[in-house]
Amino acid sequence: MTDNDHSGRLAGDALVERVKSDLADWEGKELAAFLKRAPESKDEYRSGSGLPVERVYTPADLPGDWAEIGLPGRFPYTRGPYPTMYRGRNWTMRQIAGFGQAEETNQRFRYLIAQGQTGLSVDFDMPTLMGLDSDDAMSLGEVGREGVAIDTLPDMEALFDGIDLEEISVSMTINPSAWILLAMYVAVAEKRGMDLNKLSGTIQNDILKEYVAQKEWVFPVRPSMRIVRDTIVYCSEHMARYNPVNISGYHISEAGANAQQEIAFTMAITKAYIEDVVATGVDVDQFAARLSFFFVSQADLFEEVAKFRAVRRFYAKLVKGYGAKNPNSMRLRFHAQTAAATLTKPQPLNNIVRTALQALSAVLGGAQSLHTNGLDEAYTIPSEMAMKVALRTQQILADETGVTSVIDPLGGSYYVENLTDRLERGIEEYFTKIEELGGVIPAIEQGFFQREISDTAYEFAQRKGTGERPVVGVNKYVDEAEDQKIEVHKLDPESEARQITRLKQIRADRDPVRAEKAMAELLAVAREDSANLMPATIEAVKAHLSMGEITGALRQVFGSYTETPVF
Numbered sequence: 001m002t003d004n005d006h007s008g009r010l011a012g013d014a015l016v017e018r019v020k021s022d023l024a025d026w027e028g029k030e031l032a033a034f035l036k037r038a039p040e041s042k043d044e045y046r047s048g049s050g051l052p053v054e055r056v057y058t059p060a061d062l063p064g065d066w067a068e069i070g071l072p073g074r075f076p077y078t079r080g081p082y083p084t085m086y087r088g089r090n091w092t093m094r095q096i097a098g099f100g101q102a103e104e105t106n107q108r109f110r111y112l113i114a115q116g117q118t119g120l121s122v123d124f125d126m127p128t129l130m131g132l133d134s135d136d137a138m139s140l141g142e143v144g145r146e147g148v149a150i151d152t153l154p155d156m157e158a159l160f161d162g163i164d165l166e167e168i169s170v171s172m173t174i175n176p177s178a179w180i181l182l183a184m185y186v187a188v189a190e191k192r193g194m195d196l197n198k199l200s201g202t203i204q205n206d207i208l209k210e211y212v213a214q215k216e217w218v219f220p221v222r223p224s225m226r227i228v229r230d231t232i233v234y235c236s237e238h239m240a241r242y243n244p245v246n247i248s249g250y251h252i253s254e255a256g257a258n259a260q261q262e263i264a265f266t267m268a269i270t271k272a273y274i275e276d277v278v279a280t281g282v283d284v285d286q287f288a289a290r291l292s293f294f295f296v297s298q299a300d301l302f303e304e305v306a307k308f309r310a311v312r313r314f315y316a317k318l319v320k321g322y323g324a325k326n327p328n329s330m331r332l333r334f335h336a337q338t339a340a341a342t343l344t345k346p347q348p349l350n351n352i353v354r355t356a357l358q359a360l361s362a363v364l365g366g367a368q369s370l371h372t373n374g375l376d377e378a379y380t381i382p383s384e385m386a387m388k389v390a391l392r393t394q395q396i397l398a399d400e401t402g403v404t405s406v407i408d409p410l411g412g413s414y415y416v417e418n419l420t421d422r423l424e425r426g427i428e429e430y431f432t433k434i435e436e437l438g439g440v441i442p443a444i445e446q447g448f449f450q451r452e453i454s455d456t457a458y459e460f461a462q463r464k465g466t467g468e469r470p471v472v473g474v475n476k477y478v479d480e481a482e483d484q485k486i487e488v489h490k491l492d493p494e495s496e497a498r499q500i501t502r503l504k505q506i507r508a509d510r511d512p513v514r515a516e517k518a519m520a521e522l523l524a525v526a527r528e529d530s531a532n533l534m535p536a537t538i539e540a541v542k543a544h545l546s547m548g549e550i551t552g553a554l555r556q557v558f559g560s561y562t563e564t565p566v567f
């Protein structure tokens, strides 16, 4: 019956006609009779992002051309970036960790590795994220609270003590100060005599989404973009397996965006980075293969799978448009994290179930790397026990469910293919709007993204408030007598003081001449827009200049940023 002819059409005209006629017949007969007896629960059904969804999908909803679906590891990569996917290598199980001093986080890393985790992910405390030192007045009370405190190179050495960096890939969630931590990472590896080209890892380094969603910045947009460019160029020349940027939709989603906006804004930001680097004369094939991505895995299982497929396809076409010839430049690889905002304080064990289902959609959507949230997400940063259960969730998915055997098993689903198409078209529609505003940076400056996200967030909060959007245990099946106690992570109250003492000692012990020379060189390079900041930063951290000293000095060159408020 299928009319899968040589022109690549999936559902030829004859089949589509037959399906449409069957559908009309069924609607008039079985469906109409049934609805008369038992109406449906709602007048209209929508996906998590608000797209209207039909009762049932058919071959008439498939894309016109089989090439849009295609095969894994081949353009347009709808079905995955690699031809063997999880048959050749499971996704990386990468639980994030970070608290206290480097030694404390190092212990958590070792614990997670012993439990079978296959990648590392570092979360830094607020001062480190903002490029401040632990002894800065603004850091008081925040040192090591929600992530690990890193001030100088010896902290970084302690963080990775006993961990073979050529064996395990390490992701660092860090943005405005990312280039300094990359410099420290390079310095640690060099000291251990490692080959930089063997190091596999990622820095988030996605500064544009900070202005759009997460709001952690140090410098204004343009010098910040220059820093991102410098890291991309440095890695393309010295670190063949390193991902210098992890373009992130996750935070855009957590700020309130829906699935459609998450991928559309992420792709718009991607386009801006590509254009910035290409404008300096670097060929797209020299760096695009190492651009990497990070998306949330939300609650609507099928829409999330479609989202991952749609963004892979869109990206492939986008990069091709810049003249890419290397297939690796066009394949999108992403890390996924289950959706923290869906997890609840009441009935916290329910969070294990939510997380398992969200993890399933990441895997069905072909993720390369995954963090599953802890059941204590709504309380504080995760305990060892919560991370163990979350890791076991991934291991059960990988080893017990059979989902790794067949690549893109939802490929060809009438519904998922149709959603994939619609989400891809949605990115195009947002691209047109952003072009009309003059591009991504003007759109940020005019508050476009911020407004779109807050409108969606407001609408979603309203739906939850009225109960239209059920949240089990919160607005439905509330357990009034609940007394569910969970053990939560406890911070060591002495950690902050210890970190400050160590920082002061390192400053006192360092060679002042080397430090001063390194600082002068760094400032000179910063003033030269076409120069690359990385080598001078590597020398600065080796000279034991601290994070806060480096960002503080560069503020004199780059200035700082204040957002225009959006109402």
Ligand code: 3HC
Pocket (backbone or CB within 6 Å): 082, 084, 085, 086, 087, 088, 089, 092, 094, 096, 119, 121, 123, 169, 171, 173, 200, 201, 202, 204, 241, 243, 246, 250, 292, 293, 294, 333, 334, 335, 337, 368, 369, 371
């Ligand atoms: N057969 C053979 N080889 C295969 C294969 C297969 N089937 N599948 C993969 N491989 C190879 C790959 O080619 C690769 O080799 P290479 O390094 O030589 O190219 C290697 O195996 C590793 O595979 P991937 O690159 O696919 O997987 P990684 O896990 O190494 O990388 C990534 C994934 C998405 C590209 C990377 O950028 C990454 O890991 N990112 C993680 C980001 C992260 O953890 N972020 C946390 C953010 S948390 C946050 O922001 C929240 C907050 O704190 C506010």
Ligand code: 5AD
Pocket (backbone or CB within 6 Å): 096, 097, 098, 099, 123, 146, 147, 148, 340, 373, 374, 377, 381, 382
């Ligand atoms: N340790 C573990 N997970 C963390 N997250 C943030 N900070 C930490 C940390 N120090 C995770 C949480 C949070 C998301 C943004 O990242 O899941 O919701």
